[in-house]
Amino acid sequence: MFEITAKDIVKQVNALKLVHDARKILQEEEERRRKFRDWANEDTMAEFINGEVVVHSPPRRRHKLICDNLYDLIRHFVRKNKLGETAKESDMIGLTRNDYLPDICFWNNEKSSAFDGDTVIYPAPDLAVEILSRSTASNDRKTKFKDYALHGIGEYWIIDPKRQIVEQYRLLTPKDTSYVPEGKFGLSDEITSFVLPDFTVPVLAIFDENANQETLKSFF
Numbered sequence: 140m141f142e143i144t145a146k147d148i149v150k151q152v153n154a155l156k157l158v159h160d161a162r163k164i165l166q167e168e169e170e171r172r173r174k175f176r177d178w179a180n181e182d183t184m185a186e187f188i189n190g191e192v193v194v195h196s197p198p199r200r201r202h203k204l205i206c207d208n209l210y211d212l213i214r215h216f217v218r219k220n221k222l223g224e225t226a227k228e229s230d231m232i233g234l235t236r237n238d239y240l241p242d243i244c245f246w247n248n249e250k251s252s253a254f255d256g257d258t259v260i261y262p263a264p265d266l267a268v269e270i271l272s273r274s275t276a277s278n279d280r281k282t283k284f285k286d287y288a289l290h291g292i293g294e295y296w297i298i299d300p301k302r303q304i305v306e307q308y309r310l311l312t313p314k315d316t317s318y319v320p321e322g323k324f325g326l327s328d329e330i331t332s333f334v335l336p337d338f339t340v341p342v343l344a345i346f347d348e349n350a351n352q353e354t355l356k357s358f359f
Contacts, residue, residue: 164190172238176260179238181229187238188282195240195274201300202270206242208344208351209268209298213245215358216338224251226261233260234290239283242298243268245335263290265334270298284308288318294334303346309333 148154168190175187184195198206210227217225226244244264246254254261267287269279279297287295288310295318297306304325308318324330324342332338344354 168236175238179231184228184240186231186240188278189237193278198270198272199300202272204348205270205298205300205345208346208348210243211351212340212344212354212358213243213266213335213338215355216335217245219358220336221248222335223247223265224254231260232263232267234263234286237282237286239286241267241283242270247334263287263292265292266294266296266332267292268296268298270300272300284318289316294332298345303342305330305342305345 148157151157171190171192172187175185175192179185184197186193186195206227210225214225217223223246225246228240228242230240230244232239232241232244238260241264243266244261245266246261246264250262250265267283269275269283271279284295284297288308291310291313293310293313295308297308298304299306304323306323307321307330309321310317311319321333326343326346328342329339330342340354341350343350345351
């Protein structure tokens with residue numbers, strides 16, 4: 140996909156007008172974002188993406204089961220090893236331009252030490268997980284994929300509920316701004332995190348409740 144850079148803009152004879160117009164648009168957008176944050180609460184499943192409020196419908200049961208299964212695995216592992224904090228679905232992360240509700244997040248101890256009881260908007264996590272649906276797939280694979288990488292989210296999982304596949308992406312170094320694919324993992328595979336040391340689980344445990352319970356037992 141072709142991307143316009145700052146150098147492309149300054150080559151235009153109307154570069155100053157373009158910058159002026161862009162600044163005005165972004166200022167108006169920031170005001171809409173402020174109003175969005177005042178309106179949004181823990182019961183509002185909505186995100187602010189590129190100037191637009193995106194309201195989500197209630198998730199399908201399949202989506203909820205997958206989210207609960209993986210969240211339980213990550214949360215118990217993180218708590219047992221005192222690695223940081225986790226969240227799912229209702230905790231909003233605020234990036235430079237957009238506000239998102241990832242399905243699952245993990246922050247390491249350094250980042251989570253700044254959280255307190257009044258924290259509402261969270262910083263970019265170390266791991267983000269999104270579970271695809273018909274209405275969210277485009278943003279999950281395009282806008283969020285690019286934005287998460289630009290903001291240093293070291294690892295990104297995209298889960299396809301219908302195909303029962305987990306796609307894993309990561310930044311090779313903290314300075315990288317685009318993801319590299321690590322693989323697509325199916326029900327017969329195990330998946331290992333890069334930002335959660337020693338976190339390895341069967342993919343089946345993400346999709347199947349019995350396998351999930353057996354994997355949870357192995358953590359204790």
